[in-house]
Amino acid sequence: MTEWGSHSIDTFGLVEHARQERCAMCDGENRHAAEFCWHCRAPVALAFPTDRKRAAPRLVAVVGPPGVGKTVYLGMLTDILSRQRGSLQILARGAYSVSLQQQSMSALARREFPPSTPSEPDGWNWVHCEVSKSSRKRPQQFVMPDIGGEAYLQEVEHAHSVPSIRAYLSKCTAAMMLVDTAALEDGAQEQDFLAMKTVSYFVELDGRRKKGWPARPMAIVFTKSDQSEACFENVEEFARSHTPGLWRICQERLGRHRFFAASVVGASAPLNILGETVSIPLRIEPRGVEAPFAWLVERLG
Ligand SMILES: Nc1nc2c(ncn2[C@@H]2O[C@H](COP(=O)(O)OP(=O)(O)O)[C@@H](O)[C@H]2O)c(=O)[nH]1
Ligand SMILES: [Mg+2]
Ligand SMILES: [Zn+2]
Secondary structure (H helix, E strand, O other): OOHHHHHHHHHHHHHHHHOEEEOOOOOOEEEOOOOEOOOOOOEHHHHOOOOOOOOOOEEEEEEOOOOOOHHHHHHHHHHHHHHOOOOEEEEEOOOHHHHHHHHHHHHHHOOOOOOOOOOOHHHOOEEEEEEEEOOOOOOEEEEEEOOOHHHHHHHHHOOOOOHHHHHHHOOOOEEEEEEEHHHHHOOOOHHHHHHHHHHHHHHHHOOOOOOOOOOOOEEEEEEOHHHOHHHHHOHHHHHHHHOHHHHHHHHHHOOOEEEEEOEEEEEEEEEEEOOEEEEEEEEEEEEOOHHHHHHHHHHHO
């Protein structure tokens, strides 16, 4: 190689090295070549479209308290959509996008639920996928992180306490809020209060009538609905009777919301292992998993 040639390649390398990318999660600056954000460990590839002709990915918030079922739900959703050949298909972008699906599905195959998501961002999984619809020519890119429930709760209870989560949520154009049907059937009101706080939090983030959350789609998913046939039979009625506060605030403050019932397993059973009770999945029988995401994709089209 000529001296000139090697010099120009080195210069190109330096320019690439010096290029900064803004993180999709926390807005922190990173080197273009970095794989994960230096500040919050989110994949840097999410910060920009991999193909310059494509639009930037649409960020979707998937939120709910620890144990509501986010990891199992997202793992099952990506598994169903990546296998099917129907009108809605997804293709994972980047190996990290397959991890969530892999972890959830391998655990279920062993008749276990996946372990709980760590509270630190470097243990979170990110789903970055390309969604193709038979009715649409260009695929759309979506990003859905499996945010740790504790960090999310902290930010909702004390706004601005987790800046990376706040930065991410303020860029989302759609949301899936998960609510625990099993806990509601047990009479716990916590789920209702927390869901109401979540709606208020989003509306406070951006309350513009035409562009903010009053106009952005929010799918409210009652998880573990295998625990309540009433929820599957009439989800609107279930929401009205079991989460009256949430029902009211949604009517008043969200223009585009819808309730869904979903479950990943047909049933689960408690098992005592060395004095600790764990839940084991009995039949892998997903119901209603795809519908909330299909509804969001339709609204964002
Ligand atoms: N019966 C039933 N239990 C579920 C279902 N999905 C999740 N669970 C239970 O909820 C627990 C927490 O799920 P996980 O996805 O880790 O919740 P996350 O903390 O929100 O990510 C699991 O360990 C299961 O015990 C479901 O569809 N049906
Ligand atoms: Mg989790
Ligand atoms: Zn970051």
